[in-house]
Amino acid sequence: MKVSSKRKLIINIALSIVVNGAIPVLVYNLLLDHFSSFISLLIATLIPLGDNLYHLIKFRKADAFGLFMLIGFLLSLAAFVLGGNERLILxxxxxxxxxLGLIFIGTLFFGKPLIYHFAIRFSAGDESEKKGQFVKNWEVPYFRFVxxxxxxxxxxxxxxxxxxxxILVYELSISTFLAVSQMIxxxxxGAAILFTIIYRRYAKKRLDLIIHH
Incomplete structure (x- = not known):
């Protein structure tokens, strides 16, 4: 089951990279022969938006990434209306x-940090007992630190x-930036997720020792 889940995760990540990275690059280059660079780029960047809207409709729930893509699309239209160029779209x-990064950091100064809300949503879920334990753990200083x-x-x-x-959007060509942007x-x-997984395991062992002593 674990192997199957890992394989499914890898496939989903690979498909996401193709849809959000490789295909927009291909479409952009194909459209350059028929449209301006600005229009070609605007059309190419609609592909990731369409993919996220598809998942939004399919699963009938909004996810953070989909909403950010929608915000990004609105920013693209604003750039167009204000006379922006393709660099502004990128x-x-x-x-x-x-x-989003500023929101994460900002929550450090107001009440509970954003990771707390994410963790209680995805870790505890609807299980009231686990959720209650999670809320109780907030009283432990080390838990808050983690x-x-x-x-x-x-x-x-x-x-x-x-x-x-x-920095790279002004240093690289549009085609090259489209290719490397999603990889970055x-x-x-991926690095942040890896850190979270490893550090969470370490922190959980230490937290258990603190709680049981």
Whole structure:
């Protein structure tokens, strides 16, 4: 079961990279012979949006990434209305990613950090007993430290991704940027997920020792 789940996860990640990275690059280059660079890029960037809308309709629930893609699309239209060029369209994802990073960091100063809300939603789910234990653990200083550290790491990772891609959008050709942009994004997200998994295991063992002593 675990092998099957891992294989399914790898396939989903690969498909996501193809849909959000490879296909937009291909479409952009094919459309250049018929449309301006700006229009070609705008059409190409609608593909990831369409993919996320498909999943939104299929599963009938909004996910963070889909909503950010929608925000990105609206930013693209704003760039067009304001006379923006293709570079501004490419910047939209970095703006959304950067804003998300700032939200992560901002929650460190107001109540419970964002990772707390994510964890209680996806870890505890609807099981009231687990949820109650999670809420109780918040009273432990080490538990609060762990969640705040995770939140800070995710915030820094997302901000770093945004800054790097803002720099590269003006250093690389549009075609090259489209090709490497998603790899950078998934690389950063992958590293943050790996850190979260490893650190969570370590922190859980230490938390168990603290609670039972």
């Amino acid at each position: 910047l939209r994802e970095s703006v959304v990613t950067g804003l 969640l705040r550290l995770m939140t800070a790491i995710w915030g820094i990772a997302l901000l770093g991704d945004a800054v790097l891609r803002v 994004f998934y690389g950063v997200i």
